[in-house]
Amino acid sequence: MEEKEVKLFGMWASDFALRVEWALELKGIEYEYVNEDLPFNQSEELLRLNSVTKKIPVLVHNGKPLAESLVIIEYIDDTWKEGYSIMPKDPYDRAQARFWAKFAEDKCITTTLGVFTSEGEAQKKVVQEAREAFKTLKQAITGKEHFGGDSIGYLDLAIGLFAFLMPVFEEIVGVSIVDDANAPLLKAWFARFLDVDLIKTSLPPRDKMYELCKERQQQFISGQIKF
Amino acid sequence: MEEKEVKLFGMWASDFALRVEWALELKGIEYEYVNEDLPFNQSEELLRLNSVTKKIPVLVHNGKPLAESLVIIEYIDDTWKEGYSIMPKDPYDRAQARFWAKFAEDKCITTTLGVFTSEGEAQKKVVQEAREAFKTLKQAITGKEHFGGDSIGYLDLAIGLFAFLMPVFEEIVGVSIVDDANAPLLKAWFARFLDVDLIKTSLPPRDKMYELCKERQQQFISGQIKF
Numbered sequence: 484m485e486e487k488e489v490k491l492f493g494m495w496a497s498d499f500a501l502r503v504e505w506a507l508e509l510k511g512i513e514y515e516y517v518n519e520d521l522p523f524n525q526s527e528e529l530l531r532l533n534s535v536t537k538k539i540p541v542l543v544h545n546g547k548p549l550a551e552s553l554v555i556i557e558y559i560d561d562t563w564k565e566g567y568s569i570m571p572k573d574p575y576d577r578a579q580a581r582f583w584a585k586f587a588e589d590k591c592i593t594t595t596l597g598v599f600t601s602e603g604e605a606q607k608k609v610v611q612e613a614r615e616a617f618k619t620l621k622q623a624i625t626g627k628e629h630f631g632g633d634s635i636g637y638l639d640l641a642i643g644l645f646a647f648l649m650p651v652f653e654e655i656v657g658v659s660i661v662d663d664a665n666a667p668l669l670k671a672w673f674a675r676f677l678d679v680d681l682i683k684t685s686l687p688p689r690d691k692m693y694e695l696c697k698e699r700q701q702q703f704i705s706g707q708i709k710f
Numbered sequence: 711m712e713e714k715e716v717k718l719f720g721m722w723a724s725d726f727a728l729r730v731e732w733a734l735e736l737k738g739i740e741y742e743y744v745n746e747d748l749p750f751n752q753s754e755e756l757l758r759l760n761s762v763t764k765k766i767p768v769l770v771h772n773g774k775p776l777a778e779s780l781v782i783i784e785y786i787d788d789t790w791k792e793g794y795s796i797m798p799k800d801p802y803d804r805a806q807a808r809f810w811a812k813f814a815e816d817k818c819i820t821t822t823l824g825v826f827t828s829e830g831e832a833q834k835k836v837v838q839e840a841r842e843a844f845k846t847l848k849q850a851i852t853g854k855e856h857f858g859g860d861s862i863g864y865l866d867l868a869i870g871l872f873a874f875l876m877p878v879f880e881e882i883v884g885v886s887i888v889d890d891a892n893a894p895l896l897k898a899w900f901a902r903f904l905d906v907d908l909i910k911t912s913l914p915p916r917d918k919m920y921e922l923c924k925e926r927q928q929q930f931i932s933g934q935i936k937f
Contacts, residue, residue, distance in 0.1 A: 535809075535846055535849070544802075549802070549805050549806070549809065550809060551808070551809050551812055554805050554809050554812065555805070557804075557808065558801055558804075558805040562801045574785055574788040574789045575771075575774055575776070575785070577788065578776050578784065578785040579776070581781045581784065582762075582776065582777060582778050582781050586762060586763070619762055622762070
């Protein structure tokens, strides 16, 4: 078989790999997908391609590897300029999208994982922080259909993982973070995002994801794996 | 006095604000500088302009505010396209610069601040992590004069704060992190970077910085301020 010029090293349940898959699909780029056996059995090839962080996703384009999902998304939009625009065209809007993506990484993801892997009083505190973070995030979508405007873009891909994973986390932990009381705009966007055809057809089965998340939660709590 | 179209809210000793000052200077952009009284007395205007993270630097361009130093640097390069190129021109090089800037933020800065604000066994552990991080970072400069190639660029601005601050931190803590044994390429680049005219003339006085860092160290350790 002929080797494709684009190869993605991911893992079926990885939200970070999904971000890149979505970007490739939006652009209509053909690629070969390599599913890594994580978190304990990375392939030799992955370790060679990303010796710095040793993490997925890694995109290999014409033999050259790139890591970090958000960096890869910008690269894809930069390299395949034709077709779907992932980054906003205006420099100020582009900067704002990057700002909010960083906010989501620093505040929303960290606190959500904190809720997922803590208990008791410590959990109560981080639940409050997570709710605050999502409340703040609504500023980026107020008055818009998607974070990218009328259609999904960079920030939607960056934040989209919550739309799918948050309800799974909330069910496992028994705590609600993004709900109609605290963050109704976000909650409504979750539904719209998951209803986009491309997203709908790319998501892993919920029950399989639920089982994996429960397993990961135990691995986090027992210290077997780290953020 | 006529209001300038570009205004930067910073603080004289902030490495993150310095990043943006350097970018503005490289482009030859005139701007008004507002020195904030941090960490305890932010101006009302700053809190209004950046209600999300409440942090400096904030760049205001034609009345529109932007936060996060690396986001601002990209915006500056994107908006004032003429003159000095801050971002690499090639999409792959640009992506690599973003990757390493993220690595520096996630690994080098975190561990360096960890060393600065810990003691005893905990400090020994984080010193080791910091040394490893800087050892890894050398990959981004091997064979080059600066991270940006022959001249300084995005990644130099992102990492440049270490060139000035690391020796100050090392002196205060009495521990060596970037030295000829562990990271000779980085150490040599520190000297080259600090010798660039623009950088040399923009740095705050070392003794004033030393005193402030000692004060901050105590504030961190006592929990008065947080990262």
